[in-house]
Amino acid sequence: MENYKLLIAKKLINNTPLEEAEIVSLITETADDSFGDYAFPCFRLAREMRMSPVQIAQKLASEIKTDDVIVKVEAVNGYLNFFVDRMHFIWDVVTDVIKDGNKYGNDKIGKGKTVCIDYSSVNICKSFHIGHLSTTAIGSSLYKLYNALGYKVVGINHLGDYGTQFGKMIVAFKLWGDRATVEKLGVAELQRLYVKFHQEEVDHPELTEQAREWFVRIEKGDAEAQELFEFFKQITLADVLEIYKRLNVKFDSWNGEAFFNDKMDAPLQMLRDRGLVSESQGAQVVDLKDYNMPPCLLVKSDGSSLYATRDIAAAIWRKNEYDFNKCLYVVAYQQNLHFKQVFKVLELAGLDWAKDLVHVAFGMVSLEDGSMSTRKGNVVLLRDVIDKAVAKSLEIITAKNPDLPNREKVAEQVGVGAVLFSALENGRIKDITFTFDRVLNFDGETAPYLQYTHARCCSLLEKASDWKKSAVAGDYRALDNIETLRLCKLLSVFPQAVKDAAFKYEPSIVSALLIDIAQAFNRFYIEHRVISENLAEQNARLQVVEATATVLKKGLTLLGIEAPDKM
Numbered sequence: 140m141e142n143y144k145l146l147i148a149k150k151l152i153n154n155t156p157l158e159e160a161e162i163v164s165l166i167t168e169t170a171d172d173s174f175g176d177y178a179f180p181c182f183r184l185a186r187e188m189r190m191s192p193v194q195i196a197q198k199l200a201s202e203i204k205t206d207d208v209i210v211k212v213e214a215v216n217g218y219l220n221f222f223v224d225r226m227h228f229i230w231d232v233v234t235d236v237i238k239d240g241n242k243y244g245n246d247k248i249g250k251g252k253t254v255c256i257d258y259s260s261v262n263i264c265k266s267f268h269i270g271h272l273s274t275t276a277i278g279s280s281l282y283k284l285y286n287a288l289g290y291k292v293v294g295i296n297h298l299g300d301y302g303t304q305f306g307k308m309i310v311a312f313k314l315w316g317d318r319a320t321v322e323k324l325g326v327a328e329l330q331r332l333y334v335k336f337h338q339e340e341v342d343h344p345e346l347t348e349q350a351r352e353w354f355v356r357i358e359k360g361d362a363e364a365q366e367l368f369e370f371f372k373q374i375t376l377a378d379v380l381e382i383y384k385r386l387n388v389k390f391d392s393w394n395g396e397a398f399f400n401d402k403m404d405a406p407l408q409m410l411r412d413r414g415l416v417s418e419s420q421g422a423q424v425v426d427l428k429d430y431n432m433p434p435c436l437l438v439k440s441d442g443s444s445l446y447a448t449r450d451i452a453a454a455i456w457r458k459n460e461y462d463f464n465k466c467l468y469v470v471a472y473q474q475n476l477h478f479k480q481v482f483k484v485l486e487l488a489g490l491d492w493a494k495d496l497v498h499v500a501f502g503m504v505s506l507e508d509g510s511m512s513t514r515k516g517n518v519v520l521l522r523d524v525i526d527k528a529v530a531k532s533l534e535i536i537t538a539k540n541p542d543l544p545n546r547e548k549v550a551e552q553v554g555v556g557a558v559l560f561s562a563l564e565n566g567r568i569k570d571i572t573f574t575f576d577r578v579l580n581f582d583g584e585t586a587p588y589l590q591y592t593h594a595r596c597c598s599l600l601e602k603a604s605d606w607k608k609s610a611v612a613g614d615y616r617a618l619d620n621i622e623t624l625r626l627c628k629l630l631s632v633f634p635q636a637v638k639d640a641a642f643k644y645e646p647s648i649v650s651a652l653l654i655d656i657a658q659a660f661n662r663f664y665i666e667h668r669v670i671s672e673n674l675a676e677q678n679a680r681l682q683v684v685e686a687t688a689t690v691l692k693k694g695l696t697l698l699g700i701e702a703p704d705k706m
């Protein structure tokens with residue numbers, strides 16, 4: 140595709156004191172197309188050119204020569220507005236998208252670079268609840284976005300598989316559990332035992348002591364303790380793997396907290412050697428007073444390590460293993476302080492790559508009927524949410540399109556898509572309330588709406604399935620209208636949206652653009668008949684349809700959502 144900003148910059152270069160790259164960076168797409176297609180603000184030039192921005196814009200407008208592509212220049216309130224030849228632009232975008240196909244939006248910018256993404260990171264013995272939806276959806280989308288930009292991506296599930304709670308689990312299991320039931324009911328049974336432990340512990344403090352002893356036995360590698368822990372781990376993983384499969388989420392590493400258990404000595408020694416570690420009531424800490432943070436606790440007075448210690452060891456290990464250019468931690472904002480402390484300690488240790496560690500924080504998800512807590516046991520399981528969304532999708536699809544083949548499969552794609560999209564549609568940091576009616580609204584700003592629009596494109600292309608072979612060339616004057624222009628403008632900024640989404644860690648940049656595209660397409664579709672006896676017009680419009688389908692599908696794929704051809 141033509142680089143229009145560059146074309147415009149070349150026109151300005153001799154008449155302004157700025158460098159080409161700077162001009163390009165100042166040019167923006169206009170929000171309102173009555174002001175042209177691209178705008179160049181003149182404010183930045185006022186001092187050097189000793190004129191007001193209004194005068195500069197007028198002067199430049201009179202000096203600049205238009206051509207076949209940039210057809211008109213106008214000065215408005217200190218802005219220079221450029222008009223691109225509509226047909227040239229539309230045609231350029233459409234052919235470009237069709238040429239690239241499902242590679243449209245890809246880039247080589249990340250070639251030779253590695254990004255580690257720590258996401259989902261489930262806890263052993265705990266059920267996969269809706270609180271894990273955002274990290275899973277956002278992390279998985281970032282994985283796909285960076286991949287599309289040519290990066291090598293390492294997806295890490297930093298398992299929560301270490302801690303005193305596993306001692307409690309063993310005690311609870313030995314007292315009240317049995318293998319057959321756990322095998323049958325899975326994590327739900329482990330969860331029940333865990334909750335019971337906390338209830339019983341209140342009246343039986345000796346349980347706490349027993350749990351502590353079992354935890355020590357796990358740490359020491361005692362065979363029975365290890366075997367039981369492994370059993371719990373396999374039960375939990377079987378449960379989450381099934382969900383990951385449905386969500387189409389993958390990991391390259393499952394090295395979690397326990398993996399770092401025997402890898403903390405060297406990092407701790409390094410921190411001591413650099414004079415960062417001090418004693419505080421028998422514990423070893425890094426004082427962070429100067430940075431307005433509480434001390435980072437590394438070793439407790441009983442010698443045991445902490446979450447932060449393992450994260451410090453993990454970061455160092457990852458740097459050695461993957462030599463990442465960036466390491467992202469997709470974790471709820473409740474852990475803001477934890478990551479600030481860990482990153483600060485690594486920075487104070489003189490590790491210059493500490494600046495490449497990024498906490499990608501996000502807000503809470505709750506269901507319309509209240510939030511949840513693992514201890515009390517009233518969790519909302521992600522599986523239940525997905526199942527319900529799929530069941531409701533099936534109802535809607537059956538009502539809309541009773542003859543659809545593979546209805547179950549499509550309902551799964553739509554239900555799963557709706558759930559994932561709910562975590563990707565808003566800026567990350569926002570708390571969200573999940574409502575089935577809203578996420579499944581086929582006319583709302585939802586995944587089903589995007590999927591439906593994509594399927595509508597596919598059905599148009601299918602209806603005229605011979606159009607590509609047809610000898611009738613497209614009559615491109617059929618595209619010379621504002622609806623097509625607006626749609627094509629949105630298609631043209633998709634590659635930039637992919638980059639912005641990756642570099643700002645905001646998949647919502649892509650999801651918002653897709654909604655705009657679907658809305659623009661539906662306006663185009665209402666105003667202009669695609670399937671028509673006038674094959675020349677039809678064939679031109681079908682190219683716009685094909686380009687739209689391509690971008691919608693690609694965008695959905697980058698969000699981890701499938702795009703069925705029929706719905």
Ligand code: ARG
Nearest residue numbers: 257260261262297299450470
């Ligand atoms: N398992 C933790 C939780 O559920 C998240 C772990 C995030 N990753 C990390 N390296 N700390 O809260």
